[in-house]
Amino acid sequence: CLPHAGAAPSEVQLRPWTERAIRLLMPGTIGDPRALHREARQGIEDKLGPDWAKLYDDLVADERLAFDDALVEKAQRARRRLGDPNALSPALCVVTTQAIRAKRNARRLAVVRALDDAGVAVTLCGKGWDAFAFANHRTLGPKTFAETCALFADARVVLHVNPLFSSALHERVIYAALAGAVVASDANTRMKRTLAQGRGLGYD
DSSP states (O other): OOOTTOOOOOOOOOOOGGGOSEEEEEEOOOOOHHHHHHHHHHHHHHHHOHHHHHHHHHHHHOTTOOSHHHHHHHHHHHHHHTTOOSSOOHHHHHHHHHHHHHHHHHHHHHHHHHHHHTTOOOEEESTTGGGSOOSSOEEOOOOOHHHHHHHHTTEEEEEEOOTTOOSSOOHHHHHHHHTTOEEEEEOOHHHHHHTTTTTOEEEO
16 A cells, blocks of 8 residues: 555665754655645635625634534534535535635644754654745755655654644655655544554654
């Protein structure tokens, strides 16, 4: 079973952990939270109507929604109260997908800013980070999947901030671990089961 990148991990000689140049690496794209919210909300209101836009606002604002299934269940309950059937309609899929995107982006930025405030330097890899100013972090810009895997091999710790990911293992978690890095990641049901008993470090 291969992740969506479509290539099996190559057999490489792992660099000793203490000799790795990158102490803490975080791959992932970022966008301006307000701009993302404004664009998504306007599109939802224009194409689906104000009730759907309000639902989007409610989902994004609810900080208790840590898992994607909880977010979908809340959305379905809200639509049932408006007379919709208990099913994942195309409109509901659009709204929940956009809400997950917004919450993921906001969480990623909040984590990076908190680490910067704490004086913890992070090497950031991905599109969009150059638009933000940090005192301690450095940005590498967008990287291909192969380039990202090479960074994993030179990293001691890889921080994977991807909340509300479906109940599966993201390829960044798999490939970073195979490269010998310590992986700190958001949790989901599958990840908690796979990385239980000290095999991984998750945070909520």
